[in-house]
Amino acid sequence: xxxxxxxxxxxxxxxxxxxxxxxxxxxxxxxxxxxxxxxxxxxxxxxxxxxxxxxxxxxxxxxxxxxxxxxxxxxxxxxxxxxxxxxxxxxxxxxxxxxxxxxxxxxxxxxxxxxxxxxxxxxxxxxxxxxxxxxxxxxxxxxxxxxxxxxxxxxxxxxxxxxxxxxxxxxxxxxxxxxxxxxxxxxxxxxxxxxxxxxxxxxxxxxxxxxxxxxxxxxxxxxxxxxxxxxxxxxxxxxxxxxxxxxxxxxxxxxxxxxxxxxx
Numbered sequence: 001x002x003x004x005x006x007x008x009x010x011x012x013x014x015x016x017x018x019x020x021x022x023x024x025x026x027x028x029x030x031x032x033x034x035x036x037x038x039x040x041x042x043x044x045x046x047x048x049x050x051x052x053x054x055x056x057x058x059x060x061x062x063x064x065x066x067x068x069x070x071x072x073x074x075x076x077x078x079x080x081x082x083x084x085x086x087x088x089x090x091x092x093x094x095x096x097x098x099x100x101x102x103x104x105x106x107x108x109x110x111x112x113x114x115x116x117x118x119x120x121x122x123x124x125x126x127x128x129x130x131x132x133x134x135x136x137x138x139x140x141x142x143x144x145x146x147x148x149x150x151x152x153x154x155x156x157x158x159x160x161x162x163x164x165x166x167x168x169x170x171x172x173x174x175x176x177x178x179x180x181x182x183x184x185x186x187x188x189x190x191x192x193x194x195x196x197x198x199x200x201x202x203x204x205x206x207x208x209x210x211x212x213x214x215x216x217x218x219x220x221x222x223x224x225x226x227x228x229x230x231x232x233x234x235x236x237x238x239x240x241x242x243x244x245x246x247x248x249x250x251x252x253x254x255x256x257x258x259x260x261x262x263x264x
Contacts, residue, residue, distance in 0.1 A: 032069045033259070034092055034164075035059070036083065036155070037105040039076030040172050040243075043234060046072060052234040055172070055243035061264075062248050068262040071095075079121040080106040080151035085143070089155060098163025101259055103247070104155055105208065107171035107190030108233060110148045123148040127193050127200070148190060149197040156201040165258065168198040169250070170209040172235075172243050175228040177221050182213040204257060206250030212243055 035041055035056035042054040056072035063070060073092050075083065083089055083106065096102070112122040115134040124130050127149025136143045152168055159166045170191035176183040185191035191209045198205035216224045227239030235243065251259055 030067060030069050031099045031101065031262075032071055032095070032097070033059075033063070033101040033103065033262070034096065035070070035072045035074055035103050036089070036092060037074040037169075038078050038083075038109050039074075039234060040108055041074035041105055042072045043076055048237055051229045051236050053237045053240035055235075055240045055247065058237070058240045058244040059247065062244060063262050064264055068101075077109065077119065077121075078106075079109040079112065079123055080148055080155075081110070081123045081145060082119070082121045084151055084154065085139075089158070093158050093162060096159055096162040096164050100162075100164045101167070102155070102159045102164050103167040103169065103206075104152065105169035105171060106152065107148065107185075107194065110190060114145050123151060125189075125193075127153075127196050147193075149193050149200075152194065152197040153201050156197070156203045160202070166201075166203040167206055167251075167259075168194050168201075168203050169206045169247070170194045173209050173213045173216065175224060175232040180221065182216045182224075184209055184213050186210045186213075204254050206247060206254075208243065208246050208250060211246040211249055215242055215246065 037056070040054055041056040043052045044050070046054065046057040054074060056074050060070055073088070075088060078086070078088065109121055110123045112119060114120065114122045114132065115136060117137045120136050120138045124132060124145060124147040126147050128147055129150065131144050131146050133142060133144050156166045156168070170186060173182050173184060186207055186209050191207070195205050195207070227235050227242070229236050248263060251257055251263065
C-alpha cells in the first residue's frame with residue numbers, strides 16, 4: 001500500500017523527469033534556415049537537371065548541419081507576387097518557429113507583365129503601397145497587384161511575427177557585361193528596392209548582386225561565360241557555388257548576426 005506521502009513523492013519525481021525531458025528536447029531542437037525565391041535559388045527539383053543549379057542547393061556544405069537544418073522552399077518561375085498568391089509562402093510560414101531563419105531572393109521574374117496570358121507574375125516596380133487591380137487571365141479572377149517591395153515586406157512581417165530572423169538578398173547578377181564589367185543592379189531597380197525594403201522592415205540585407213559581381217569582375221568575362229551554360233541567368237553548379245559563397249560572405253559582414261555561428 002502506498003501512503004499519501006509516498007504518492008506525493010512519486011509525483012514529484014515524475015514531474016522532475018518530465019521537466020528534464022522537455023528541457024533536453026528543446027535544447028536538442030535545431031533551428032531551420034529556410035530559403036525562398038525563384039529558380040536562381042532552386043532550379044527544377046534541385047538536382048542540376050540541364051546543368052542549371054540554384055544557390056540554395058549549394059548551401060549545405062557551408063553550414064554545420066549538426067546544429068542547423070536547411071530547407072530550400074524556392075520554386076522556379078515564381079516572382080515575389082506568385083510565391084505569395086500560389087500559397088507557397090503560407091506553407092513556409094506554417095513551418096516557421098521562433099529562432100528560425102529565412103533568406104529570400106526575388107526579382108528576376110518580377111519584371112514580367114502583370115496580366116499576360118503566359119504567367120501573369122509581374123509586380124509593380126518599386127516599394128511602397130502602390131497597387132493596381134487587374135484581371136488575371138491565368139486564375140480568371142480579379143487581383144490586386146502590389147509593388148515588389150510590398151510583397152517582400154509582407155514576407156518579412158509574417159516571418160518576424162513567428163519569431164524568425166529574416167534576410168533579404170539583392171538578385172544575383174546575370175551574365176551581362178559592359179566595358180569589361182558586370183552590369184549591376186545595386187543602385188537601381190530590384191537591387192535598390194530589396195535594400196530599401198530590408199531597411200524599412202528591419203531585415204538584414206545581403207547585397208548578393210554586388211558581392212558576386214565583384215567575383216565575376218575579378219575572374220573576367222571569358223572565365224565567367226562557362227558558368228552560364230544555357231543562357232544569361234541560370235548558372236551551372238560552379239556558378240551556384242560562387243553565389244552560395246557570396247551569401248556566406250554577406251552573412252559574415254553583417255553586424256550582430258547570429259546566423260554566423262552556424263557557418264563552418
